Amino acid sequence: MITVLTDRQKKILQLIIDDYIETAEPVGSRTIARKYNLGISPATIRNEMSDLELLGYLEQPHTSAGRIPSAAAYRLYVDSLSKGDSLGLSPNDMALINSWYKERVHSIDDIFQSTAKILSRMSKNVSVVLANKDSQSSFSYMKFLPLNAHQAILCIVTEEGNVDHGVVEIPAGMKQEEMERLAERVSRFLNGKKLNDITNDLLNEVREAIAGDKSLYVSIINGIKKVKAAQQENKMFLGGTKQLLNQPEFKDTERMRELLGVLEEEQMLKDMLMAGKDSGLKVTIGSENKFSGIQDCSMIQATYRLNGQVVGTLAVLGPTRMEYRKVISVMDYLHNYLKVVMNKIDEK
Amino acid sequence: MITVLTDRQKKILQLIIDDYIETAEPVGSRTIARKYNLGISPATIRNEMSDLELLGYLEQPHTSAGRIPSAAAYRLYVDSLSKGDSLGLSPNDMALINSWYKERVHSIDDIFQSTAKILSRMSKNVSVVLANKDSQSSFSYMKFLPLNAHQAILCIVTEEGNVDHGVVEIPAGMKQEEMERLAERVSRFLNGKKLNDITNDLLNEVREAIAGDKSLYVSIINGIKKVKAAQQENKMFLGGTKQLLNQPEFKDTERMRELLGVLEEEQMLKDMLMAGKDSGLKVTIGSENKFSGIQDCSMIQATYRLNGQVVGTLAVLGPTRMEYRKVISVMDYLHNYLKVVMNKIDEK
DNA sequence: TATTAGCACTCGAAACTTTAGAGTGCTAAC
DNA sequence: GTTAGCACTCTAAAGTTTCGAGTGCTAATA
Numbered sequence: 001m002i003t004v005l006t007d008r009q010k011k012i013l014q015l016i017i018d019d020y021i022e023t024a025e026p027v028g029s030r031t032i033a034r035k036y037n038l039g040i041s042p043a044t045i046r047n048e049m050s051d052l053e054l055l056g057y058l059e060q061p062h063t064s065a066g067r068i069p070s071a072a073a074y075r076l077y078v079d080s081l082s083k084g085d086s087l088g089l090s091p092n093d094m095a096l097i098n099s100w101y102k103e104r105v106h107s108i109d110d111i112f113q114s115t116a117k118i119l120s121r122m123s124k125n126v127s128v129v130l131a132n133k134d135s136q137s138s139f140s141y142m143k144f145l146p147l148n149a150h151q152a153i154l155c156i157v158t159e160e161g162n163v164d165h166g167v168v169e170i171p172a173g174m175k176q177e178e179m180e181r182l183a184e185r186v187s188r189f190l191n192g193k194k195l196n197d198i199t200n201d202l203l204n205e206v207r208e209a210i211a212g213d214k215s216l217y218v219s220i221i222n223g224i225k226k227v228k229a230a231q232q233e234n235k236m237f238l239g240g241t242k243q244l245l246n247q248p249e250f251k252d253t254e255r256m257r258e259l260l261g262v263l264e265e266e267q268m269l270k271d272m273l274m275a276g277k278d279s280g281l282k283v284t285i286g287s288e289n290k291f292s293g294i295q296d297c298s299m300i301q302a303t304y305r306l307n308g309q310v311v312g313t314l315a316v317l318g319p320t321r322m323e324y325r326k327v328i329s330v331m332d333y334l335h336n337y338l339k340v341v342m343n344k345i346d347e348k
Numbered sequence: 349m350i351t352v353l354t355d356r357q358k359k360i361l362q363l364i365i366d367d368y369i370e371t372a373e374p375v376g377s378r379t380i381a382r383k384y385n386l387g388i389s390p391a392t393i394r395n396e397m398s399d400l401e402l403l404g405y406l407e408q409p410h411t412s413a414g415r416i417p418s419a420a421a422y423r424l425y426v427d428s429l430s431k432g433d434s435l436g437l438s439p440n441d442m443a444l445i446n447s448w449y450k451e452r453v454h455s456i457d458d459i460f461q462s463t464a465k466i467l468s469r470m471s472k473n474v475s476v477v478l479a480n481k482d483s484q485s486s487f488s489y490m491k492f493l494p495l496n497a498h499q500a501i502l503c504i505v506t507e508e509g510n511v512d513h514g515v516v517e518i519p520a521g522m523k524q525e526e527m528e529r530l531a532e533r534v535s536r537f538l539n540g541k542k543l544n545d546i547t548n549d550l551l552n553e554v555r556e557a558i559a560g561d562k563s564l565y566v567s568i569i570n571g572i573k574k575v576k577a578a579q580q581e582n583k584m585f586l587g588g589t590k591q592l593l594n595q596p597e598f599k600d601t602e603r604m605r606e607l608l609g610v611l612e613e614e615q616m617l618k619d620m621l622m623a624g625k626d627s628g629l630k631v632t633i634g635s636e637n638k639f640s641g642i643q644d645c646s647m648i649q650a651t652y653r654l655n656g657q658v659v660g661t662l663a664v665l666g667p668t669r670m671e672y673r674k675v676i677s678v679m680d681y682l683h684n685y686l687k688v689v690m691n692k693i694d695e696k
Numbered sequence: 697t698a699t700t701a702g703c704a705c706t707c708g709a710a711a712c713t714t715t716a717g718a719g720t721g722c723t724a725a726c
Numbered sequence: 727g728t729t730a731g732c733a734c735t736c737t738a739a740a741g742t743t744t745c746g747a748g749t750g751c752t753a754a755t756a
């Protein structure tokens with residue numbers, strides 16, 4: 001269908017979308033005529049609506065009801081949004097956000113948690129914040145820190161300043177200096193290597209190269225593997241499950257159950273978010289979504305980078321009827337906020 | 349009311365509780381007579397029920413309905429349970445639990461998450477797992493690990509083998525050896541002190557004692573504070589929000605909203621759990637609960653210790669109609685399971 | 697030709713009514 | 727003390743009715 005809409009059609013469609021997003025009720029021709037006076041009679045609007053339905057932009061739940069926007073209509077709307085339509089948050093909302101951020105921020109995790117909460121409150125939907133650590137960091141060196149007679153702490157340091165550690169048993173009879181030499185040799189071997197490039201084969205080489213105590217070797221290997229895992233882990237923060245109850249579309253318990261199910265599958269959620277991480281802002285409407293369980297939902301997702309690296313993903317999940325414009329504005333604002341905060345923390 | 353129930357009354361009350369827990373429907377005299385044959389007519393049961401209602405153990409939603417157990421009835425039931433009534437899980441359930449645990453366990457956190465999931469599945473209610481780190485650990489020493497020309501990593505080690513770390517700026521002109529000496533002096537000063545005992549006053553003493561570079565001092569202090577915070581943090585894992593939808597008592601959206609609200613207030617939940625941490629097993633029924641929002645719910649909570657220290661709390665939150673016996677059995681089983689798993693990890 | 701008033705028609709939501717049945721309490725008999 | 731019998735109660739479910747918002751079509755109008 002490559003028909004271009006007339007300006008009046010666009011206008012009417014827009015009003016219907018706005019009204020429906022606000023009220024969640026099918027919109028009738030009279031409503032449009034009354035609420036927004038277009039200098040046009042309901043009958044005319046009716047005719048236009050009929051056309052819009054034929055074009056696939058409107059749907060009728062049943063004959064004697066008003067009409068609701070189709071997925072295609074939202075698509076059109078969202079696309080037109082991104083084309084320059086100036087976003088922007090009301091000063092009121094900004095103030096709210098700022099005050100919410102001040103509530104409780106002790107750690108980095110708190111910031112993410114707060115962000116999720118704020119995002120859900122502003123969007124009146126469920127929010128997900130994914131803090132990515134899909135890091136390209138490189139091995140710098142390792143070291144043993146003394147703990148007691150039988151145990152030591154294996155510390156592994158990356159060039160980016162991340163540290164991971166674990167307790168290892170000291171093999172009977174091994175001296176402190178010997179361990180230090182061992183650590184140094186392994187360090188030299190792996191220094192500068194990207195963690196992703198430290199494969200099992202490489203670790204085997206290490207084994208041969210150091211040819212030291214076997215149990216210690218196992219500890220070292222485990223330690224390195226653990227660092228790798230920790231570096232690649234990404235943390236997820238959920239907010240606003242409660243909001244589901246406010247959305248009329250979830251009065252139907254079955255739909256709610258489905259979405260809650262998705263939210264409980266942490267791995268699936270992560271996959272969903274990772275799938276959209278390449279484009280900065282991604283809006284997935286209804287059946288555009290490939291993951292089962294949320295195919296009658298929409299997802300707005302924004303991925304942010306720092307020096308080319310994905311550092312975080314914000315997402316809002318809800319019914320297709322969503323305040324797209326507002327949510328996108330909020331995300332934009334949060335992004336800027338986070339940038340500032342993160343930098344401050346970096347400085348510390 | 350210090351009336352002792354006759355054996356028959358106890359029996360009948362028990363049956364009513366059982367039936368109600370299973371069906372969530374008010375129980376009538378005929379149902380009891382038919383389902384469990386007591387060699388007694390419905391009329392007789394009716395008389396007894398009438399008495400039990402007077403004694404406060406039963407309630408009638410309305411005249412022409414059956415009766416449901418009161419909070420007092422559950423209390424009686426639960427108390428009788430703990431008095432030796434042999435608990436025990438069906439082999440079937442045990443097998444289920446074991447298989448669920450095998451699904452995905454990479455880290456310690458996964459274990460807790462799985463535990464929450466299992467607990468919620470078995471109880472058909474929301475579960476909370478609190479991993480306590482209310483630790484009594486002591487400062488052992490600190491050390492600077494080199495990172496680059498301008499930064500170093502401050503590592504703080506406790507006697508228990510916990511390590512925390514952070515990046516600090518190296519003051520201009522300060523040499524590696526100088527920093528090492530500084531670390532050694534602070535270490536000597538704080539060595540062996542319980543983290544809880546490291547107050548601001550003590551930190552001030554440190555400041556005077558080391559009288560070194562000011563910015564480095566600030567970094568050190570912050571580092572120590574961070575370790576303290578990290579050590580005392582306790583992590584919470586939630587499971588089975590979805591389960592709420594299965595419980596008929598939450599058909600009423602308002603009740604659901606309340607409970608979800610509580611679940612989103614992490615701090616409040618923690619407080620609730622901490623409040624019951626002294627007794628090993630605590631069952632709070634309905635209005636016994638002092639926290640608002642869950643006063644028509646029950647909470648079953650079990651706190652576990654290792655060497656006298658609280659290490660974890662399992663809890664199930666749900667309507668007063670709950671499978672108390674089963675939940676307690678499951679908790680018991682999970683506890684034993686966790687003990688084994690944790691020990692294995694310790695050994696690693 | 698585009699717009700609009702007018703009107704018959706549709707259909708769901710809400711209000712109301714009816715019905716069925718589960719449960720009770722009481723009384724009188726066993 | 728127990729129980730059969732029965733009148734009475736009250737809810738949930740099913741069935742009606744009513745109301746109104748909304749439509750589509752037609753014919754008049756600009």
